[in-house]
Amino acid sequence: MISRIKGTNDIIEDSKIWKWLEEKLKNVALNFGFVETRTPIFEATELFNRSVGNETDIVQKEMYTFEDKGGRSITLRPEGTAPVMRAFIENNLSSKGLPQKLFYCGPMFRYERPQAGRLRQFHQFGVELIGSALPIADAMTILLAIEMLKAIGLDKFKLKINSTGDEKCRPNYVETLKAYYKPFLNDLCDDCKVRYDRNVLRLLDCKKDAKYAENAPKITGYLCDDCKAHFDKLKKYLDEMEIEYEVDPSIVRGLDYYTRTVFEFKYPNLGAQDAIGGGGRYDNLIEELGGSKVPSIGFAFGIERLILALETEKRLPEIEGLDIYVISIDEDQKIEALKIASALSKYFKVDVDVMGRNVKGQFSHASKENTRYTVVIGEEEIKMGLFTLKNMKTGEQWKVKLSEIIKIVSGSGEADTSDA
Ligand code: AMP
Numbered sequence: 001m002i003s004r005i006k007g008t009n010d011i012i013e014d015s016k017i018w019k020w021l022e023e024k025l026k027n028v029a030l031n032f033g034f035v036e037t038r039t040p041i042f043e044a045t046e047l048f049n050r051s052v053g054n055e056t057d058i059v060q061k062e063m064y065t066f067e068d069k070g071g072r073s074i075t076l077r078p079e080g081t082a083p084v085m086r087a088f089i090e091n092n093l094s095s096k097g098l099p100q101k102l103f104y105c106g107p108m109f110r111y112e113r114p115q116a117g118r119l120r121q122f123h124q125f126g127v128e129l130i131g132s133a134l135p136i137a138d139a140m141t142i143l144l145a146i147e148m149l150k151a152i153g154l155d156k157f158k159l160k161i162n163s164t165g166d167e168k169c170r171p172n173y174v175e176t177l178k179a180y181y182k183p184f185l186n187d188l189c190d191d192c193k194v195r196y197d198r199n200v201l202r203l204l205d206c207k208k209d210a211k212y213a214e215n216a217p218k219i220t221g222y223l224c225d226d227c228k229a230h231f232d233k234l235k236k237y238l239d240e241m242e243i244e245y246e247v248d249p250s251i252v253r254g255l256d257y258y259t260r261t262v263f264e265f266k267y268p269n270l271g272a273q274d275a276i277g278g279g280g281r282y283d284n285l286i287e288e289l290g291g292s293k294v295p296s297i298g299f300a301f302g303i304e305r306l307i308l309a310l311e312t313e314k315r316l317p318e319i320e321g322l323d324i325y326v327i328s329i330d331e332d333q334k335i336e337a338l339k340i341a342s343a344l345s346k347y348f349k350v351d352v353d354v355m356g357r358n359v360k361g362q363f364s365h366a367s368k369e370n371t372r373y374t375v376v377i378g379e380e381e382i383k384m385g386l387f388t389l390k391n392m393k394t395g396e397q398w399k400v401k402l403s404e405i406i407k408i409v410s411g412s413g414e415a416d417t418s419d420a
Pocket of ligand 1: 305
């Protein structure tokens with residue numbers, strides 16, 4: 001037997017939950033005026049080297065990179081923002097006016113060590129608000145994320161925010177941080193020893209070396225006036241919207257393109273992988289990818305982690321079964337049952353027997369599928385044009401015409417059995 005690749009999942013029965021979840025998230029995004037984008041699953045490797053950053057964990061060790069038959073270096077997308085910004089530039093979306101409000105949903109690929117809540121193919125729902133440098137855009141983006149979490153029934157999230165400064169104030173902070181960590185360099189974990197030179201900010205969110213991070217200088221004390229004013233304004237907006245948050249200087253995020261605001265949503269009882277989503281501002285990314293300077297902000301939720309959070313909260317929705325199972329008494333009525341099912345399928349979720357089960361077997365299959373109603377079709381029923389409709393939950397049944405079935409099952413009418 002050929003097994004699936006480590007760190008990937010088959011979504012079969014749960015696909016109904018996924019569909020429900022994605023629809024909910026999409027509806028909130030659409031109601032806030034965002035438009036869906038679908039970009040390719042693979043891109044030129046260069047896109048991620050230049051955006052996510054050569055020195056990040058993602059580019060250093062987590063990308064699925066291969067050479068295609070034309071000798072190009074291709075990478076399965078490890079995240080969604082860089083591809084959407086590539087598409088923004090390539091399709092000249094700025095000519096359509098700003099802001100551009102885009103969202104995406106789909107698989108991402110990172111060669112990480114699989115564990116509960118961490119996969120090599122996982123899925124993200126992401127949102128990008130492109131074109132505004134103002135803190136009100138940050139407030140809107142965070143509000144949108146919260147509305148999405150509420151829409152799916154997750155209300156115990158913790159929002160953590162931070163500012164990572166900009167190209168003016170960050171270099172100074174990076175030097176201060178290096179000076180702070182230098183005496184402990186030999187005691188740091190192997191990953192952090194490498195990160196020290198490449199990306200010292202990442203030392204702050206290393207779980208193994210958390211004790212050093214506690215006393216590390218905080219970036220909030222090193223922000224330049226503009227970055228500080230931006231961060232203060234965002235906090236004021238969040239206060240005014242009564243959105244609870246914690247300023248957490250250890251939130252630095254693993255990607256190089258972030259500037260100023262960064263944020264993360266954590267959820268209780270998820271174990272080590274408790275970040276259900278995160279994002280931030282990326283004011284220079286579009287310019288770095290060859291576009292003009294278009295400041296922007298976005299975030300992404302991890303779908304698998306949202307589902308884990310819903311599971312731990314016991315908030316997974318009851319997925320409804322079939323509306324109608326059309327039961328045929330004999331072999332002779334199979335095609336008539338199929339035709340009636342086809343007519344009803346314009347309004348309802350329906351099914352018919354394709355396994356040759358007898359009437360009893362069809363009834364028990366209908367119950368197993370959590371069916372609301374059954375319609376029984378026999379020779380007599382076809383002749384009279386009247387069918388037995390049964391409510392599987394209450395046991396009530398009626399002899400009715402096809403049009404009545406539609407009314408009753410859709411809940412818009414009582415059974416008219418006058419000519420039954
Ligand atoms: P990031 O793109 O790293 O900011 O991640 C955004 C969100 O995607 C995280 O908060 C997680 O919920 C989710 N995520 C990131 N990496 C993985 C992974 N390897 N497996 C599952 N979910 C992930």
